[in-house]
Amino acid sequence: xxxxxxxxxxxxxxxxxxxxxxxxxxxxxxxxxxxxxxxxxxxxxxxxxxxxxxxxxxxxxxxxxxxxxxxxxxxxxxxxxxx
Amino acid sequence: xxxxxxxxxxxxxxxxxxxxxxxxxxxxxxxxxxxxxxxxxxxxxxxxxxxxxxxxxxxxxxxxxxxxxxxxxxxxxxxxxxx
DNA sequence: TTGCTTTATGATCTGCAGACCATTAAATCG
DNA sequence: CGATTTAATGGTCTGCAGATCATAAAGCAA
Numbered sequence: 001x002x003x004x005x006x007x008x009x010x011x012x013x014x015x016x017x018x019x020x021x022x023x024x025x026x027x028x029x030x031x032x033x034x035x036x037x038x039x040x041x042x043x044x045x046x047x048x049x050x051x052x053x054x055x056x057x058x059x060x061x062x063x064x065x066x067x068x069x070x071x072x073x074x075x076x077x078x079x080x081x082x083x
Numbered sequence: 084x085x086x087x088x089x090x091x092x093x094x095x096x097x098x099x100x101x102x103x104x105x106x107x108x109x110x111x112x113x114x115x116x117x118x119x120x121x122x123x124x125x126x127x128x129x130x131x132x133x134x135x136x137x138x139x140x141x142x143x144x145x146x147x148x149x150x151x152x153x154x155x156x157x158x159x160x161x162x163x164x165x166x
Numbered sequence: 167t168t169g170c171t172t173t174a175t176g177a178t179c180t181g182c183a184g185a186c187c188a189t190t191a192a193a194t195c196g
Numbered sequence: 197c198g199a200t201t202t203a204a205t206g207g208t209c210t211g212c213a214g215a216t217c218a219t220a221a222a223g224c225a226a
Binding site: 006056 | 084085086087088089090091093094097098101130131132133134135136138139142143146147148149150151152153154155
């Protein structure tokens with residue numbers, strides 16, 4: 001599971017994908033993440049104003065994580081930056 | 084540039100890092116992203132309620148992108164999922 | 167240290183996310 | 197098909213993000 005996300009829609013798709021793979025209903029995910037089923041529905045359909053913390057709540061519940069990467073390089077070497 | 088992000092703080096750090104690498108002031112980034120300097124400041128300091136669209140605006144302006152990945156595997160093979 | 171640039175803070179106001187309830191629509195299955 | 201599980205919609209209310217302006221606090225030169 002590794003999904004590029006440049007829009008809220010991409011994020012929604014990634015979350016839905018992960019949820020389905022784990023065979024969870026939105027309600028089940030709601031229970032384990034503390035995010036309402038109605039909210040999950042909106043997010044999976046690409047709600048642009050979704051709050052970061054909400055995304056992270058869902059990521060945590062789905063055992064996902066987020067990475068911010070350089071668009072050009074598309075490098076995959078994690079955690080090497082120090083500046 | 085490739086930063087793991089599990090919290091709004093991580094996101095803020097990644098954005099600040101990228102901005103500094105490109106030697107942009109918050110104000111310069113504000114101009115080119117359409118996000119206010121004050122808002123950028125808050126985000127870089129880990130504001131949890133930041134909206135997804137705002138993050139994407141900044142990512143676009145900084146030539147960054149986001150990836151949602153499986154926490155356990157840490158796989159790097161992008162875009163292979165179809166379900 | 168003075169002065170400029172950059173970043174952080176503070177206040178007000180508007181708009182919308184998310185909690186929460188109920189209900190409808192859709193998908194799934196016997 | 198009808199019954200049931202799952203997903204989407206709709207409404208109200210509260211809280212907070214972000215726009216916008218102004219200003220304070222840092223940083224960083226000369």
